[in-house]
Amino acid sequence: MNDTLREYLSYGSFLIPLLTFKKTIQPEKVQWGGKSQYFLYFPSPEPVNDTLIIYLHGGGWNSHSPEEFAFIGEKFALEGYDCVLPSYRKTPRFRYKNLIYDVFAGYCAIRKHLSEKRTYKKVIVIGSSAGAHLGALLCYDSFLQNKFSISPDEIDGFISLAGPLCFDSPYTFEFKYLISSLFHSSDSAMWKKGEPVRKLKQGQQTKCMIIQSRHDGVVEFDQSHKFYQRACELGIPAEFYEVIEKQDTHSAYCAGIFLKEKTDSPTLEKVFETAEKFSK
Numbered sequence: 001m002n003d004t005l006r007e008y009l010s011y012g013s014f015l016i017p018l019l020t021f022k023k024t025i026q027p028e029k030v031q032w033g034g035k036s037q038y039f040l041y042f043p044s045p046e047p048v049n050d051t052l053i054i055y056l057h058g059g060g061w062n063s064h065s066p067e068e069f070a071f072i073g074e075k076f077a078l079e080g081y082d083c084v085l086p087s088y089r090k091t092p093r094f095r096y097k098n099l100i101y102d103v104f105a106g107y108c109a110i111r112k113h114l115s116e117k118r119t120y121k122k123v124i125v126i127g128s129s130a131g132a133h134l135g136a137l138l139c140y141d142s143f144l145q146n147k148f149s150i151s152p153d154e155i156d157g158f159i160s161l162a163g164p165l166c167f168d169s170p171y172t173f174e175f176k177y178l179i180s181s182l183f184h185s186s187d188s189a190m191w192k193k194g195e196p197v198r199k200l201k202q203g204q205q206t207k208c209m210i211i212q213s214r215h216d217g218v219v220e221f222d223q224s225h226k227f228y229q230r231a232c233e234l235g236i237p238a239e240f241y242e243v244i245e246k247q248d249t250h251s252a253y254c255a256g257i258f259l260k261e262k263t264d265s266p267t268l269e270k271v272f273e274t275a276e277k278f279s280k
Contacts, residue, residue: 007217048080058129132163157278
């Protein structure tokens, strides 16, 4: 069966776990700007270390909110990690420059707010799909880091789940539609200003784990793997993990895994294994 069709058919499998998900942690909502400029803070009831996880949700740059992914913030918190879920404005009403501003300015707001609560020795950025694209820019776009006074070694690790990190063709129809909306152009040359692989530079030390499936159905395998290869060429600490479980389409492993137990998902187990490694 076509992987894109398998992706669409997979949505029903998340419905019951989402409907039966029981919230046990009430996050703090912090508004730092306009209506869509805020973040949810999930403090861990039993922190295992001094690591903060910043999770950027997906949704094709055009949909969803942190509240819809509260189960992910809670999953990290219950595993002992304080976790923040930032919001950002969406296409088609807003453009790339607005979304990326929200990610960087939001990070600064998170840093300022949490500095009054506790000190974190490590910061790990994790993103799913469109959130992985935005998270990669937060970790590796040195121009914007300088503009927002973010030290290049401030973020210790980056984990990408189904992230479009390189915009080389071929593209799925869905990806081309979404990326064209993000940059308000179907000209791939216009997309380069926001292409994460082009932001990688020798000397960068933010570790990365790139997680991707060959049967994603939305993001092509090489759109992640080429980022990993380039990072290795530049001496950036990088690892790549190919999804091997049965539910290996886009939404199933970039978000659906967080509705499972670690013992039921090798990919989820890899996420937490990597988070632990990056925390040391």
